[in-house]
Amino acid sequence: MKKPFKIDFNIALLIILVALIAVIGIRNPNFVHYNYVMAVVVKNIMELGMMALPMTLIVITGGIDLSVGSIMIFAAISGGLVSASHGEAAGVLVTIAIGLLCGLLNGFVVAKLKISALITTLATFFLFRGIARGITAGDSVYSYKFSTAMGNTEVGGAPLALFFYIACAVVFTLLLSKTALGRSLYAIGLNQDAARYSGLKVDSILIWIYVLSGVVCSLCAFFYLGRFTSVKYDVANSMNLTVVTIIVLGGTSILGGVGDMRGTIIATFIIAVLKSGLTVMNIPIDIQTIIQGIVLIISLIVYSILGERAKQKKILEVMRDGGPRLAEE
Numbered sequence: 001m002k003k004p005f006k007i008d009f010n011i012a013l014l015i016i017l018v019a020l021i022a023v024i025g026i027r028n029p030n031f032v033h034y035n036y037v038m039a040v041v042v043k044n045i046m047e048l049g050m051m052a053l054p055m056t057l058i059v060i061t062g063g064i065d066l067s068v069g070s071i072m073i074f075a076a077i078s079g080g081l082v083s084a085s086h087g088e089a090a091g092v093l094v095t096i097a098i099g100l101l102c103g104l105l106n107g108f109v110v111a112k113l114k115i116s117a118l119i120t121t122l123a124t125f126f127l128f129r130g131i132a133r134g135i136t137a138g139d140s141v142y143s144y145k146f147s148t149a150m151g152n153t154e155v156g157g158a159p160l161a162l163f164f165y166i167a168c169a170v171v172f173t174l175l176l177s178k179t180a181l182g183r184s185l186y187a188i189g190l191n192q193d194a195a196r197y198s199g200l201k202v203d204s205i206l207i208w209i210y211v212l213s214g215v216v217c218s219l220c221a222f223f224y225l226g227r228f229t230s231v232k233y234d235v236a237n238s239m240n241l242t243v244v245t246i247i248v249l250g251g252t253s254i255l256g257g258v259g260d261m262r263g264t265i266i267a268t269f270i271i272a273v274l275k276s277g278l279t280v281m282n283i284p285i286d287i288q289t290i291i292q293g294i295v296l297i298i299s300l301i302v303y304s305i306l307g308e309r310a311k312q313k314k315i316l317e318v319m320r321d322g323g324p325r326l327a328e329e
Helices: 009-027 034-042 046-060 068-086 088-111 117-136 145-152 160-178 180-190 192-197 202-228 239-249 261-280 285-322
Strands: none
Touching (some): 009 285, 046 202, 068 202, 068 239, 088 145, 088 202, 145 202, 160 180, 160 261, 180 192, 192 202, 239 261, 261 285
């Protein structure tokens, strides 16, 4: 006997995504044209989408990172300055190093000093932006050959960033759903003390995922700097909250313990469709903001209906599949 078909939260998100594409496509057929999709809809969301992947891991543990946009810009600016004075290779290395060190700082303060992730990353949001302003004196920093190639190369009409995003999405999805580390993240989010007593190296895991987030931000820095040719310290401030919006819209609980990468991926494209679709329909920016808020509220209502069942299921899965064996793995 076949089991009855049930609509879970990710299927609900897919329905919302398809409905948005259909409505906007009917209003403006150019919106669903391949060239427009790749040049506008996809290209303008890739940095946000990539940063949302590791932050999903962070939020599942009950943390958050409000500094991702600042890390990306700080890394882009540092790499641009160094490349101008010491060459391309040095610029690339410095960009990656900045992302790694920023993530390490966030992870160390959260894990070792036991300071709230919200407070820590809000502080480093201003810290990294302030340093970026200081080293540039408020001036723009320009792209170099490597970042220009990363930001503007296309393969089959699709931006190079899309292929990096797909690769990252596959890796993070497998990491979260198929590995002992993924089960550990859920265990930490559901009850950090219990996870610690079970033998998990909670501090090391937390530091590792913040470092991973920082490194992904540095990768995004190449694409962002290349796309816009130049950047200033004060751009991309809204990226931090947009990334959080994607994760919450994707069904990851801000309290930790619940969520998956598929929801984050679908939510990324919902935000992309909303941002680009409402613009192509000539909707005023204030109305765009209202519509985005309504879609998020609707998604949260759907999540409140379907999500409690998912949380109970996840608790049982962690206890059955990972709980007693986490320390051994």
